[in-house]
Amino acid sequence: MTEKKEKILIAALELFAQEGFKSTSTSKVAKKAGVSEGLIFRHFENKEGLLEAIIKEGEERAKILFGDIVFEPEPKAVLKKTLELGSKMIENKEDADFWKLQYKMKWELEFYGEHKMEPLELALTNAFTKLGHDRPELEARVLLVNMDGLATRYFLQKDFDLGVMIDYMKTKYGV
Amino acid sequence: MTEKKEKILIAALELFAQEGFKSTSTSKVAKKAGVSEGLIFRHFENKEGLLEAIIKEGEERAKILFGDIVFEPEPKAVLKKTLELGSKMIENKEDADFWKLQYKMKWELEFYGEHKMEPLELALTNAFTKLGHDRPELEARVLLVNMDGLATRYFLQKDFDLGVMIDYMKTKYGV
Amino acid sequence: MTEKKEKILIAALELFAQEGFKSTSTSKVAKKAGVSEGLIFRHFENKEGLLEAIIKEGEERAKILFGDIVFEPEPKAVLKKTLELGSKMIENKEDADFWKLQYKMKWELEFYGEHKMEPLELALTNAFTKLGHDRPELEARVLLVNMDGLATRYFLQKDFDLGVMIDYMKTKYGV
């Protein structure tokens, strides 16, 4: 990966996350990356290819993030780590941008990356089963739906206090 | 409101909700509405004006939907009605389109219409207070965040079963 | 057909005939036609559509030109008129441009509009039959191939004297 290719990816991630995919022109990306516009197409074929490259890169991030949870045997720890996912996602700007982009793209391209969440859902279902819940699979889904809601708020509501919410939910779940 | 103006609004709502604001060209709207492109600009000044008109129209819908909850004295009924909001929002295609657009626009334009939700949040806080909760304002927020998560899932995940989730949450809240 | 649409067609015909389809940019066409570039796409969808429109328009010309021959009962007259086709094709600039474009496109797009020539080939075969030729269908083809050769030379060789050649061939065919 050349330095300029890297720069394009970073610039695009930031711009796509900020302004959306459709609204970000390739010329804007090029300018921000300090690169000729043509180079984008040499490296990524077309604008969609650039997006795909960003998403693929980010999927590695997701695997690492989720991996820790999926292999956690202790059920309470599974819940705790899931809830703490939120804070981890935004620990540095590039991560935050990536996850924001992820959500943005869900709405712009209208697909929900169900499969990506599946292992997490299973791990949670398993955890709730161990904890003796009546409807563990629904309970797992409720928690994940909640996480989606938190992300929505965090990324879109300027004054949303994510930390407080996560702490509160941790006490609710007793973890 | 002339018949053609109405047709433009309906066509635009559907298209904006389906494909997004940026991705929908005025010419597509005109074609779908069976109207000349120029007419859009005569009626709505510009593309943004069309969006604003749609949103303003929809706010009436919101007032009606929320009003019923806000003036409900019985705390359990407040929770019940809030949870049932979800089903009400999608009772007919035009409503569903409108609420989907609402969410889409949140992400495309990056603003969270906090103020719109405020009366609801107050009503919920009040309800949770009456029900003896420790942190009623946080509890209210959790519920609303959950609703955002449900909307995200419902609109984006093809096979998401909203009814089951709402029913489950009703039992959780004991309503 | 608006005046500007007409102007685009004329400008494009001239440029395509002179410089070829691929080598003529839509912006050049627009400039020559005194028209905004976008208008080309509004009227003809894309660059290929513009070419098709030109060719379709020209096919009317072809029908008229050929029609006269196809319905000629006198065999010698069929030959005579066929040979004189060449001169008729270039009687005015627009016609000449059109036929040149026709030949250019054969090479640029690699297709030979066989079907267009079929009625003419049949008429000639018929004429040669009546004149008692041994292999009338081959004789007909030879004549048409010759016409293609004449066109090639006329359009590409600056000093080629078409009149002399046609006259000579008329005497060869005794018409």
Next chain:
Amino acid sequence: MTEKKEKILIAALELFAQEGFKSTSTSKVAKKAGVSEGLIFRHFENKEGLLEAIIKEGEERAKILFGDIVFEPEPKAVLKKTLELGSKMIENKEDADFWKLQYKMKWELEFYGEHKMEPLELALTNAFTKLGHDRPELEARVLLVNMDGLATRYFLQKDFDLGVMIDYMKTKYGV
């Protein structure tokens, strides 16, 4: 001539002949030749230089092909060999490509390489003189024009039967 330079020439010949000069990008040539794009420019300066190199190389072919005819003393043999040129031109793929390109370029660049044909035309004129024709120079030209027509058809009309036509013409010319 290095092996890679040779490969570029062959790839370019094939592509130019198939798709035309303008429509063939240097990157396509490089890919087909299995060579870096830059190498084309190191060897041929620019795209036109590549074309010129191909044509120059091919002119050797022409000299050999024509030489045999020009130095033929027997007039009937001159005619026979001229007519048989057609078959010779397409005996192997590289030759066929070259001659097709030759014709393509005539139309794309709008010049008729008269000078190349001159010796042939003189030889034919001479032959027809010996055979006692009235207008030997016109007769020579008719034959060459015919050859152009045959080439046009052969290269552009998928189902054109060149052999039959050449045979028929040979009998017409009594050779």
Next chain:
DNA sequence: TATGAATGAGACTTCATTCAT
């Protein structure tokens, strides 16, 4: 009110060519 021709800016993309390695 309504049309639809027309525009101009800017979008994405291609491509011949240069240059450091």
Next chain:
DNA sequence: CATGAATGAAGTCTCATTCAT
């Protein structure tokens, strides 16, 4: 000799918007 990253100009096309009718 050879590569491949990089560029900049130009190409096709889209789109919000204007305007005469």
